[in-house]
Amino acid sequence: MKKNYYITTPIYYPSAKPHMGHAYSSIIADFFARFKRIQGYKVFFLTGTDEHGQKIERAAKEQKKNPQEFCDEISKSFKDLTKILNLSNDDFIRTTEIRHKKAATNIWKILEKKGEIYLSKYSGWYSVSDEAFYSEDEIEEVNGVKQSLSSGSKVEWVEEESYFFKLSKWQKPLLEFYSKNPDFILPISRKNEVLSFVRSGLKDLSVSRKSFKWGIQVPNNKDHVMYVWLDALTNYLSAINYPDEGNINFKNFWPADLHIIGKDILRFHAVYWPAFLLAAGINPPKKVYGHGWILSGDQKMSKSKGNILDPIEIIESYGLDPLRYYLIKEVSFGNDGNISKDKLENCINSDLANNFGNLCQRVISFSEKNTDLMTANEISFIDDDISILSIYEKNFNRIIKYIDNQDINSYINFIVEQLFAANKYFNDQEPWNKKKNILRLNTIVYTTLELIRKVTILLYPIIPDTSLKVMSIFNTSDIKLETIINNEYIKKNTKLKKIDILFKKIEKNVN
RNA sequence: GGCGGGGUAGCUCAGUUGGUUAGAGCGCGGGACUCAUAAGCCCGAGGUCAGUGGUUCGAUCCCACUUCCCGCUACCA
Numbered sequence: 362m363k364k365n366y367y368i369t370t371p372i373y374y375p376s377a378k379p380h381m382g383h384a385y386s387s388i389i390a391d392f393f394a395r396f397k398r399i400q401g402y403k404v405f406f407l408t409g410t411d412e413h414g415q416k417i418e419r420a421a422k423e424q425k426k427n428p429q430e431f432c433d434e435i436s437k438s439f440k441d442l443t444k445i446l447n448l449s450n451d452d453f454i455r456t457t458e459i460r461h462k463k464a465a466t467n468i469w470k471i472l473e474k475k476g477e478i479y480l481s482k483y484s485g486w487y488s489v490s491d492e493a494f495y496s497e498d499e500i501e502e503v504n505g506v507k508q509s510l511s512s513g514s515k516v517e518w519v520e521e522e523s524y525f526f527k528l529s530k531w532q533k534p535l536l537e538f539y540s541k542n543p544d545f546i547l548p549i550s551r552k553n554e555v556l557s558f559v560r561s562g563l564k565d566l567s568v569s570r571k572s573f574k575w576g577i578q579v580p581n582n583k584d585h586v587m588y589v590w591l592d593a594l595t596n597y598l599s600a601i602n603y604p605d606e607g608n609i610n611f612k613n614f615w616p617a618d619l620h621i622i623g624k625d626i627l628r629f630h631a632v633y634w635p636a637f638l639l640a641a642g643i644n645p646p647k648k649v650y651g652h653g654w655i656l657s658g659d660q661k662m663s664k665s666k667g668n669i670l671d672p673i674e675i676i677e678s679y680g681l682d683p684l685r686y687y688l689i690k691e692v693s694f695g696n697d698g699n700i701s702k703d704k705l706e707n708c709i710n711s712d713l714a715n716n717f718g719n720l721c722q723r724v725i726s727f728s729e730k731n732t733d734l735m736t737a738n739e740i741s742f743i744d745d746d747i748s749i750l751s752i753y754e755k756n757f758n759r760i761i762k763y764i765d766n767q768d769i770n771s772y773i774n775f776i777v778e779q780l781f782a783a784n785k786y787f788n789d790q791e792p793w794n795k796k797k798n799i800l801r802l803n804t805i806v807y808t809t810l811e812l813i814r815k816v817t818i819l820l821y822p823i824i825p826d827t828s829l830k831v832m833s834i835f836n837t838s839d840i841k842l843e844t845i846i847n848n849e850y851i852k853k854n855t856k857l858k859k860i861d862i863l864f865k866k867i868e869k870n871v872n
Numbered sequence: 873g874g875c876g877g878g879g880u881a882g883c884u885c886a887g888u889u890g891g892u893u894a895g896a897g898c899g900c901g902g903g904a905c906u907c908a909u910a911a912g913c914c915c916g917a918g919g920u921c922a923g924u925g926g927u928u929c930g931a932u933c934c935c936a937c938u939u940c941c942c943g944c945u946a947c948c949a
Contacts, residue, residue, distance in 0.1 A: 374949055416948060481948085494947070528946095553876050554944045562877085567947055589949065626945070693885065697942090704884085704898095711898065715911050723908030730907075774886085777897080781912095788913045793906070866909055 366397040367614035368402045371622045372411040372454060372596050375435035376420050379442045381655045381662065381700070382623060383677040384672035388685050389652060389694075389769075390621040391448045395822035396764050398449070399842045405614045407600045408443060409454035410436040412594040413586070418575035428575045432457055442638065445673060445823060447681055450519040454600040456577075456592055464599030465577050465592050468587075468641055472526065473580070477640040483523040483567045486516040494519075523584060532563045538635060538645065544630045545872035547650045547767060548695035551624060555631045566633065593635045597646070627651035650767055653697035655688070670700055682824035683864065684707045689823050690777075694769040712805040716780045717820070720787070721831055724809045725859055727792060735802035736810065738854040746808045747848070749786050752779065753815050754846040760819070761842075776819050781832045782814040810835070815845040828864055834858050 370390045371381050394406035422429035436455055443450055472478045485494040499674040507516050519803050546552035569585035576586025597617055602608035622630050635645035657668040675684050692698025726735050763772040787809050795802040821828035821840050829838055834857050844850050
């Protein structure tokens, strides 16, 4: 059986510095990538930057830089972010790279050759001040002047030569594709939106621009650059060496298993992208997941509201793993989520410090005082031990299913339940009252250590650094999912390593 | 306007293919313990499951209407 897994983040548009939304998409994708790796899959995890388009061209001009120079700087800040977030990405693609231009140009040529692209004119009511086209029913005439209904700004009839992609032709094939692949668009709530959009009819899509230069040149026509989305989406192919379809990476990893994206770019990924691919004779990806936004105090973060939480600042003051944990645990995946310092602090204190961190600490400390930090030489499980240890084996398939269904919340709920259960187990067994029964005392400690080991493996995709720190108790960095079904994995009669407190509690101001 | 999703404990959210006392975490009140980051464990308070009407032996879950919130309704990305 093929055990490859290709997962991507969006490629980020570097017209400004990275924000919480970028961090969120990346952390989620990294979570899946790390899980599939410990599950034994060969994973290709891709992220990068989308660097063409009018906005970039302008932003560069404002700063009196040439676009490439401008992109180099901002793309670097996204590349730096991958380190700050401890992403395990295998590659970082930039759409200004030669390898990408080759791929995008190739797709264009194929589409053109197959008659999927034709040259025509784009026309419509354009407002210069809004930088937007409006349809007939979005404008009104006041005193003989046409203007936008929404903004009231003056619109004028504009015609521009443009290449078009025959999107209309792909309406039916797309609908068929969706019904044959019911999991292609997730979550379901957003799938309905896409379906109704496609059902309502598709117009051919303008896929080139003449009004600016910063883009990939259309083959054999110097006046046009490719529409940024056709350019950008192709990154998922160029990173695995397309158009060299015989290449090992392409063979192993296409079609992609999962595109993680924000809900704002769902249409591009769920409609245009599969349409382009179907038209080019390439298989569409298996799944596109459009997650929600991270809000601050129930509102979108914005400078004017002064509610921006910068991921880098949060990490500097609270640490990376707490942020990763919070975003994965506290956000209902697929829906918009909320973050605030207060909520983050509560989460750190109750889940990470009191529950998980303290569990590790109490067992080590107990072992230090009673077993000289040695694991048992001999153990003898009783039913209480077996029944809690075997929970992992009993739920093994379910855990994998959670991940394959992108049911992140059920996954982490399982983990949290097990943390409570382990604490309860240690309490109920009262090892401090078993000092006269060394075998029993040793078995309780051993069992609890096993529980910690197992849950730490499940936590690894969420909080990788912390998990490795915990595994160092057992002098190992061996993290394999399959080992959670083993109840005697920790070496007997071995010295444990003491570790520092994992998460410090945050003192909160009363009132 | 059209299409779609949603309104469940103080807060954040699960859940019910209709069936005995509706769940979790956090927060709050009480208790027993002591290995631990005054952590953990146990017990408890707190909900007419948005409102009204209907189908049914029985509805939080199905249907209709009302009300409130949110998303999509194409070429900035």
